[in-house]
Amino acid sequence: MASVRFTVTPTKAEDLPGLSDTSPDISSRSGPRVCFGSRESVNRSDPLSEVSGAVTTTGGDTPDHSHVEQGDGNSKISSVYINNTHGVDDDDFYDRNLALFEEEMDTRPKVSSLLNRLANYTNLTQGAKEHEEAEGIGEKKKPSKSPHMGTFMGVYLPCLQNIFGVILFLRLTWVVGTAGVLQALCIVFICCCCTLLTAISMSAIATNGVVPAGGSYFMISRSLGPEFGGAVGLCFYLGTTFAGAMYILGAIEILLMYIAPKAAIFEAKYPEGEGAAMLNNMRVYGSICLLLMSLLVFFGVKYVNKLASIFLACVIVSIISIYVGALVSAFNPPHFPVCMLGNRTINGHELDDNQCAKTIIQQPVERDDINFTLINENKTVGTTSDPSHVPTLVMTTYLWKHFCQGPELNASCDEYFMSNNFSNIEGIPGLASGIISENLWSSYLSKGDVVEKGSLSSSHVAHPSSTHQPYVFADITTSFTLLVGIFFPSVTGIMAGSNRSGDLKDAQRSIPIGTILAILTTSIVYLSSVVLFGACIDGVVLRDKFGDSVKGNLVVGTLAWPTPWVIVIGSFFSTCGAGLQSLTGAPRLLQAIAKDNIVPFLRVFGHGKANGEPTWALLLTGLIAELGILIASLDMVAPILTMFFLMCYLFVNLACALQTLLRTPNWRPRFSYYHWSLSFLGMTFCLALMFISSWYYAIVAMVIASMIYKYIEYHGAEKEWGDGIRGLSLSAARYALLRLEEGPPHTKNWRPQLLVLLKLDEDAHVKSPRLLTFASQLKAGKGLTIVGTVVSGNFLQSYGEALAAEQTLKHLMDKERVKGFCQCIVAQKPREGISHMIQSSGLGGMRPNTVVMGWPHAWRQSEDPHSWKTFINTVRVTTAAHLALLVPKNISLFPTNSEPCTEGYIDIWWIVHDGGMLMLLPFLLRQHKVWRKCGMRIFTVAQMEDNSIQMKKDLATFLYHLRIEAEVEVVEMHDSDISAYTYERTLMMEQRSQMLRQMRLSKSDREKEAQLVKDRNSMLRLTSIGSDDDDDTDGGERDRMGSAGGSSEHHRRVQMTWTKEKTAQYRVTHSGCSTPEGFRDMLSIRPDHSNVRRMHTAVKLNEVIVNKSHDARLVLLNMPGPPRNPDGDENYMEFLEVLTEGLERVLLVRGGGSEVITIYS
Secondary structure, three states, X not given: OEEOOOOOOOOOHHHOOOOOOXXXXXXXOOOXXXXXXXXXHOEOOOOHXXXXXXXXXXXXXXXXXXXXXXXXXXXXXEOOOOOHHHOOOOOOOOOHHHHHHHHHOXXXXXXXXXXXXXXXXXXXXXXOOOHHHHOOOOOOOOOOOOOOEOHHHHHHHHHHHXXXXXXXXXXXXXXXXXXXXXXXXXXXXXXXXXXXXHHHHHHHHHOOOOOOEOHHHHHHHHHHHHHHHHHHHHHHXXXXXXXXXHHHHHHHHHHHHHHOHHHOOOOOOOHHHHHHHHHHHHHHHHHHHHHHHHHXXXXXXXXXXXXXHHHHHHHHHHHHHHHHHHHHOOOOOOOOEEEEEOOEEEOHHHOOOOOOOOEEEEXXXXXXXXXXXXXXXXXXXXXXXXXXXXXXXXXXXXXXXXXXXXXOOOOOEOHHHHHOOXXXXXXXXXOOOOOHHHHOOOOOOOOOOEOEOOOOOOOOOOOOOOOOOOEOEOOOOOOHHHHHHHHHHHHOOOOXXXXXXXXXXXXXXXXXXXXXXXXXXXXXXXXXXXXXXXXHOOHHHHOOOOXXXXXXXXXXXXXXXXXXXXXXXXXXXXXXXXXXXXXXXXXXXXXXXXXHOOOHHHHHHHOOOOOOOOHHHHHXXXXXXXXHHHHOOHHHHHHHHHHHHHHHHHHHHHHHHHHHHHOOOOOOOOOOOOXXXXXXXXXXHHHHHHHHHOHHHHHHHHHHHHHHHHHHHHHOOOOOOOOHHHHHHHHHHHHHHHHHOOOOOOHHHOOOOEEEEOOEOOOOOEOOOHHHHHXXXXXXXXXXXXXXXXXXXXXXXXXXXXXXXXXHHHHHHHHHOOOOEEEEEEEOOHHHHHHHHHHHOOEOOEOOOEEEEOOOOOOXXXXXXXXXXXXXXXXXXXXXXXXXXXXXXXXXXXXXXXXOOOOOEEEEEEOOOOOOHHHHHHHHHOOOOOOOOOEEEEEEEEOOOOOHHHHHHHHHHHHHHOXXXXXXXXXXXXXXXXXXXXXXXXXXXXXXXXHHHHXXXXXXXXXXXXXXXXXXXXXXXXXXXXXXXXXXXXXXXXXXXXXXXXXXXHHHHHOEEOOHHHHHHHHHHHOOOOOHHHXXXXXXXXXXHHHHHHHHHXXXXXXXXXXXXXXXXXXXEEOOOXXXXXXXXXXXXXXXXXXXXXXXXXXXXXXXXXXXXXXXX
């Protein structure tokens, strides 16, 4: 077998001066080979026959017979192209075995070239350009740094940093105390299951091909389409932006509550105003912090990325200190006393003298030491010194002043204060204390309720507590659903790995492993933290959101080892870092959406600095984040971003489920541990959590997403991303088409499914665009509309013209807002193309049942019979196909969509019954705003033998049952003699037809004479007379021949030998009226009697119609069918002209042979 080995280098010629340094030396391989050296070594002028000599037969010791010329050290071989005029394209050399495909190499590259491009593929920044556009030919690219990050550094740690956040440090203890350990475990478990199921779906999508950086938006948009992608992408962007605001609020809360409480600008004079003052402080400091972070992101985003590892270290150190503190508390619990009055918790800030008592016993001042005595029920229990030797002084504490009207012992005091005693309990009993038994159950509070300890006894005979008293109060009303909404942001951040896919060495392996491991790690941390908090910290401290009972310490910090400041400082820096990451990622996500150009008004945000930093997107992100800052409450902002993240996760699950169920051919994820049921379960979790956490926020988020979806659908750029929604639409369409195929539609379901035939001029402009306007008014956006045209020519040469015509039709459809499809057919003859279109349009049960075509203008003046012959042929074809036909005459006078008719009538002239089309069409037209204010009048014609009065009653009853409101009139047409005008009109029509026929024959003869003169030197030859043009011109003549005669005439004209004698004989027999005598004979003809009768009918009907409907906005009229005998085609056109003379707007209607309207329900 012949063996030839070529080395192919698929690089571009401008990038490589030669091939000698890129072609490996293969001379050492066994067996004879042909090696190419430099590009100049290829001899392009050698004949093809020499190529065969370059083939070496192998087998045994067969010698090498390859004809390779040696010269100047370079090998020469003939061109491998069959046609040497093509030459060799730059440096791409093709194997002779691919010669059959070489002319298509530009569109169908070799497999080696394809694999080479794929091997050199680099991950692109998402949203900048589509992958195909980004690999534009001739684009000079900077050498990109190869991705190098692995699973641990590239996915696992970033996910940990994004998942662990402010909620863990500021709210998890409060969630545990309020919901109890069991319900808190349930909350954490539900949220973690939701993110785990989403991560499984996300892993399947992320491993189904390359996901560029910014992958969350990319995954959704490419899986569910631009509408869903844009809506969910913007929701994800809003969620990320509000997350930045939440992190900033958390950082400011840590600053003002636990680090520098005296930095507060606003202070309340009364306890009722403390909440409002705190919110104002949050707004001021939050706005300042947001401004500083935005400036940092704007000027030095690289520093944000470098600081990320420091912030992550703060998070990890803080979590480790919590675990160590919990273990230490088992044998050495920290001392954080909590003052209680009965079972009510006292605010530690009010213990100015550090005395949790009603009174104290103070010794004289001159003594060096001061002993204190606690009073139990206003009696001294004991002192630290002997009372008999040292005089004592009973004094009231600061707490006494809060519950009584004065510091005196006999002052009037609060009843609950007088009937209960103060006591100190340990805020951190420790791991071995068994306090978890008290914290298992929930303790939901309403706003203003006092935080109480149920295991302590108390007297509840007093009136409800006042906010002026130094208790620890609940600042909001709590419930299970509220806690779910507040906690869920602490499990978000699972997209961090997929967002960095451009930096990963093996993204399809790292993203699933790293993301799922990060979720499992954080879930274990959260679940164990719930148990540890419930087992180590007292319930009243857990329910104390801001740590007021432990003198303003961060609650989770009280458990930390060795000092609470580890948690305070670590949580502050981690929340600042998370805020910076959000302000860094959100603008890039918005920039990606803007650059995809699916939301027109966001285009400006796709621009940025020269280095690609999204300046305008950062500005918008800062403004939106400021809205979250102005809310100022962490507990109010958290449910907002919960909604947006849950919606994003819901659609990730939906995308995976759709792709799996539809079995899309491109759906081949490497991650195989997924199932559509898991995706649906994740969707259910997401949807349930949305409504559980806040049903009104869920509705608002869905409304926002729906509005964005509809905006993109109507005004956005069309994108074809091979998304799952298109696949779902395809499956649904297939199912519906198969259902429709079961039988013809019922009369009740019949509506016009239009095939609109448009004609294009030489410049590919539509001649009658009002036809499409009329179609849009008739359809009102319902049913099927196919807009078609025929391009004359050969398909192989006219394919480009067909595409241009199709684009013209699409543009016109968009302009007229017609929803439908366009179809362009290339055919040698227009009437054949129209016939093919009528036969082949549609699919299954969705086929057109009505054809709309224009009236041939100026058909009388035109010597070219193509237009009216094509028109009549189309009428015949539609009749044969049992389709309805609508022909608007004077279409240029029809109103546009912006010219509604304010008054007037639509007149229906019901002359013959053809299925009820005349009744149905005006009803459908009046659904449109243009014709809505027009009334309907129905005229029918009664002959002499008809009872016109009874006809009118029957017609009114029929319209009543049809539920159509219209005026009814029966027009009587009396028998009358044929008028001289009718006779004269018929005679003129026949004379004109005969004259045109002879003129066409004369023209044909003149062409034959010219051909004879041209070929005078070779009179005996084969000549093709019957060309396509002649066929169009004389087709009517051949159609009128009998089957035998027509066959022989056709054969004689197509192929025959012409001589002088035969030519003279042909001229004598075929040019009867080309002489003056012939024209005199034509003037002496008598009109055909059937034509006179038809003309009489047309004239009489026209008189009646013009008399009654001269002022109508639109006249609908039965269209008579063409004659069975093709001899009368020209006369048929004249009859239609006479029938519609004097009418401004006419719609000729021809039914399809089936009933389209019914009186039954």
